[in-house]
Amino acid sequence: MDLGFVFGQSITQAIGVTAIIYCLAAMGVNMQFGYTGLLNFGQVAFVAVGAYSVGVIVVTLGLTLWLAIPISIFASVVLALVLGIPTLRLRADYLAIVTIAASEIVRQLVRSIALRDVLGGANGINGKMGQEFHDLNPFPADFELPFLTYTRQDLWVVIVGWALIAVLTLLIWLLVRSPWGRVIKGIREDENAVVSLGKNTYVYKMQALILGGLLGTLGGVIWAVAKQSVQPDNFVPDVTFFAYTIVLLGGAARVFGPIIGAIIFWFLLVFVGEFLNQAIQAGWLDFLEPTDIGPIRFILVGIGLMSLMIFRPQGIFGDKKELALDGR
Amino acid sequence: MAASDRLGPRALEAQAVLGQVENRPGVPKPDPILVADDVVRRFGGLAAVDVEHVEVQRGSITALIGPNGAGKTTVFNLLTGFDTPDSGDWTFNGRKLAGVAPYKVARLGMVRTFQLTKALSRLTVLDNMRLGATSQRGEKIWASWLPFLWRSQEEEITTRARGLLDRFSMLPKEADFAGSLSGGQRKLLEMARALMVGPELIMLDEPMAGVNPALTQSLLQHIKGIREEGATVLFVEHDMDMVHDISDWVIVMAQGRIIAEGPPGVVMKDPSVIDAYLGAHHTKALTDSGESLTTSPGGEQ
Numbered sequence: 140m141d142l143g144f145v146f147g148q149s150i151t152q153a154i155g156v157t158a159i160i161y162c163l164a165a166m167g168v169n170m171q172f173g174y175t176g177l178l179n180f181g182q183v184a185f186v187a188v189g190a191y192s193v194g195v196i197v198v199t200l201g202l203t204l205w206l207a208i209p210i211s212i213f214a215s216v217v218l219a220l221v222l223g224i225p226t227l228r229l230r231a232d233y234l235a236i237v238t239i240a241a242s243e244i245v246r247q248l249v250r251s252i253a254l255r256d257v258l259g260g261a262n263g264i265n266g267k268m269g270q271e272f273h274d275l276n277p278f279p280a281d282f283e284l285p286f287l288t289y290t291r292q293d294l295w296v297v298i299v300g301w302a303l304i305a306v307l308t309l310l311i312w313l314l315v316r317s318p319w320g321r322v323i324k325g326i327r328e329d330e331n332a333v334v335s336l337g338k339n340t341y342v343y344k345m346q347a348l349i350l351g352g353l354l355g356t357l358g359g360v361i362w363a364v365a366k367q368s369v370q371p372d373n374f375v376p377d378v379t380f381f382a383y384t385i386v387l388l389g390g391a392a393r394v395f396g397p398i399i400g401a402i403i404f405w406f407l408l409v410f411v412g413e414f415l416n417q418a419i420q421a422g423w424l425d426f427l428e429p430t431d432i433g434p435i436r437f438i439l440v441g442i443g444l445m446s447l448m449i450f451r452p453q454g455i456f457g458d459k460k461e462l463a464l465d466g467r
Numbered sequence: 468m469a470a471s472d473r474l475g476p477r478a479l480e481a482q483a484v485l486g487q488v489e490n491r492p493g494v495p496k497p498d499p500i501l502v503a504d505d506v507v508r509r510f511g512g513l514a515a516v517d518v519e520h521v522e523v524q525r526g527s528i529t530a531l532i533g534p535n536g537a538g539k540t541t542v543f544n545l546l547t548g549f550d551t552p553d554s555g556d557w558t559f560n561g562r563k564l565a566g567v568a569p570y571k572v573a574r575l576g577m578v579r580t581f582q583l584t585k586a587l588s589r590l591t592v593l594d595n596m597r598l599g600a601t602s603q604r605g606e607k608i609w610a611s612w613l614p615f616l617w618r619s620q621e622e623e624i625t626t627r628a629r630g631l632l633d634r635f636s637m638l639p640k641e642a643d644f645a646g647s648l649s650g651g652q653r654k655l656l657e658m659a660r661a662l663m664v665g666p667e668l669i670m671l672d673e674p675m676a677g678v679n680p681a682l683t684q685s686l687l688q689h690i691k692g693i694r695e696e697g698a699t700v701l702f703v704e705h706d707m708d709m710v711h712d713i714s715d716w717v718i719v720m721a722q723g724r725i726i727a728e729g730p731p732g733v734v735m736k737d738p739s740v741i742d743a744y745l746g747a748h749h750t751k752a753l754t755d756s757g758e759s760l761t762t763s764p765g766g767e768q
Contacts, residue, residue: 310612317611318603318621325587325598331549332585332657336599336664337573338606346608464588464646 140421145413147286153406156293156365159300160186162401163358164378165385166307167351172383173391174315175347176327178231181222181238183378184245185352188214189359190369191249194264197363199257204269208360215356218245219349227344242376250371263370268363272299296365303361304398307354312394314350323347324392355382384444390454399455407443411436475695481527481715482730488716490729493520500525500668500699501546501577506555508538508545508723516541516552517723523668528690528700530710530731533720534744539703540582542720543672547579548572559668574601578666582673582703584653588646592637595645595656596628597621599663624663631659635689651678651686658689669693671702675709687713707735719743 152158164182171177192211196202222241226234249258258264276295282288289297314320325333326340333340363369381404389400415432418424427435447454453462474482484497499522508516516538523529531539544550546557548569556565559577573579587595603624604610605617632638635655640648645656654674661669674690675683683706690713694700704710710717710731717734719727721743727734734740 313614314608314611317614318597318605318617319608319611321590321594321598322606324590324594328587328589329585332581332587333598334549334569335547335573335579335581335585336660337570337578337601338598339568339570350608460647461589461644464644 140417140423142417143285145410145417147288148413149406149410150286151288152409153402154297154301155289155405156296156300156361158401158405159297159304160358160362160365161378161381161385161405162304162397163307163361164355164382165389165397165401166304166311167354167358168379168382169351169386169391169393169397170311170354171347171351173386173393173396174320174327175323175344176231177227177344177348177351178235179222179238179348179351180235180376180379181240181242181245182351182355182382183374183376184218184238184242185215185355186359186362186378187242187245187249187369187371187374188218189356189361190363190374191258191264191359192356193268193360193363194259194369195257197268198264198266199259204271204364211356211360212353215352216349219345219352223345223348227341227348239376239379242374242379246371246374249374258371259369261371263368263373265368268367268369272364293365296361300361300365303357307357308394308398315392315394319343327392387454388444388447390457393454393456396454396456403455404440407440408436411439475691477526477695477697478528478691478715481524481694485524485527485716485730488524490727490733492725492728494522494728496522496524498525499523501557501559501701503546503557504555506542506545506552506557508541508550508552514723516545518542518555518725521718521725523699523701524716525699526694526697527715528694528702528713529716529718530714531701531703531718531720532705532707532710536722537720537743538723539720540672541723543579543670543703546572547577547670549579573664573666576665576667577670578661578664578668579670580654580657580661580672580674582676584650584657584677586645586648586653586656588644590645591641592632592643592645592648592656593625593628593641595660596632596641596663597624599660600624600627601664628663631662634692635659636685651682654678655682655686655689658686658693662693666698668699668701671700673703673705675704675706683709711735 164186167185168179168182171179189211192214193204193207196207196210197204222238226237248254250261252260273292273295276291278291278294281291282294322333322338322343326343330340385397385400385404388404389396412432415435416429419427419429453459488494488496501523503518503521506516506518507514531542533539541550545552548567556563558564559575562575564572603617604620610616629638629641632641637652637655637659640652645653648656658671658674674686678686687709690700714731717729717731718725719734719740726743727737727740
């Protein structure tokens with residue numbers, strides 16, 4: 140049993156590319172759900188829009204990444220408008236229903252046979268994506284510390300990714316403590332009260348939906364650039380629910396919640412997986428097959444998260460006093 | 468009246484003007500701030516509100532009373548744009564309001580509170596107050612990143628908010644979450660917050676509901692104070708003592724219609740009002756009415 144390896148893997152993944160992608164998606168959910176109270180259950184659609192924008196523009200059309208990024212932003216805003224315009228005037232639950240359906244529509248659309256020439260069907264889009272970005276990589280070689288190992292390529296993505304998250308977190312922090320942030324938090328508590336004070340809440344909800352969607356889309360862009368492959372079945376609703384888990388783990392409506400939440404979530408997931416793997420190899424758990432690890436780690440992590448919700452329902456950064464107040 | 472020695476100049480003026488007005492439903496007033504015509508709202512086949520004509524005198528404290536289900540809150544919802552009538556027109560300061568979005572109604576100076584208090588629980592008391600201020604530069608999404616654009620305005624708003632909180636004796640609570648306040652304190656906060664909007668007409672939906680008697684007197688004084696500062700007050704209330712104490716004019720609704728209007732002393736003696744409240748047969752014993760339990764279907768044998 141190599142505990143050092145288990146820890147190393149866990150730490151590497153906890154601050155790795157996947158954690159960055161989920162952190163961005165969760166930052167979007169935090170903006171929408173945590174601060175504004177919008178139940179967007181289709182965050183994965185925004186991630187898919189980001190990833191597929193890069194895939195289509197760069198691989199299918201052979202154009203540059205620097206064009207794909209603004210197009211992904213544009214597509215993300217369009218998606219938010221399409222989801223928001225009909226639903227944001229209605230009660231909160233409608234947005235939840237529409238967004239979860241829309242995220243599945245997006246996934247079925249990108250894997251459809253009819254659009255296979257452009258979107259790659261079930262195989263997705265594979266190939267060099269974001270060469271321009273990787274050409275800027277200043278690191279000469281792979282990175283290896285006892286507990287932290289990245290390929291040269293991943294290291295560059297990780298550093299740029301966390302730097303981006305740092306900048307975006309600062310912007311969100313400024314946003315939520317401004318009068319604008321006060322309005323969206325008011326909407327979360329009681330929309331009609333905010334309307335009665337003369338605020339056009341529809342506009343604020345739309346802004347929050349767009350902003351949160353954009354954060355998810357940036358996660359999708361990083362996905363494509365880092366993994367050089369986008370496949371429709373990566374974008375299942377689970378992604379959305381992981382993002383919600385991360386938000387609740389870190390503490391909803393906390394600026395640093397998604398960051399800490401994403402790190403802890405991926406640490407736990409990888410740690411449990413690698414630990415089980417090692418334990419099975421060491422012959423400690425004869426009744427298990429290596430293929431059982433996938434489901435079991437989710438069961439164990441799920442139990443852990445449930446305990447967290449029972450014993451610390453406000454999440455890591457949350458304020459229990461605040462949670463005790465009934466939101467409505 | 469013993470209370471008259473406490474009346475401010477605007478109260479005396481309003482009562483003098485309204486003293487000249489005839490006491491009948493739909494009567495025109497000398498200087499109405501709010502005028503509604505043929506406002507009808509149906510829920511299915513039931514006409515929840517069917518108001519032919521009503522006017523609210525500027526500078527007055529007008530009470531809207533009526534038994535449960537009379538349509539008082541629905542009238543509030545309709546006039547402030549929170550609900551849409553099937554037909555009807557109404558004007559505020561001469562401006563037509565039919566079809567105007569509720570947030571615009573509030574910006575025009577007609578601000579309401581709610582029967583079920585809507586304190587924004589997980590915002591502090593001070594933030595609740597600040598939210599009420601209109602035309603805030605910092606509420607634009609792009610401006611939030613440029614605090615120098617709105618910081619001075621934010622300080623003005625905060626000063627004004629603290630002033631109002633002080634008046635309502637809530638200043639020591641400013642840093643608390645609004646959700647931690649008592650029911651009565653929430654009523655006060657909601658009223659103070661509505662004042663942050665700078666209303667010309669403030670519409671209070673049951674300001675006394677759930678308020679303990681100790682707070683009632685101070686709430687009454689606050690409502691009188693609001694009028695003395697120039698606003699018009701329209702409120703829904705069940706507590707007849709309160710209605711009697713502070714209102715200059717009372718509008719009585721029953722089954723969606725306005726059945727009586729007049730000064731409180733006159734209206735409360737009106738037989739049609741007493742009937743509406745207590746039922747035409749209120750002098751008879753309950754067992755004599757056709758609605759006794761034993762005749763209901765599935766009733767006990």
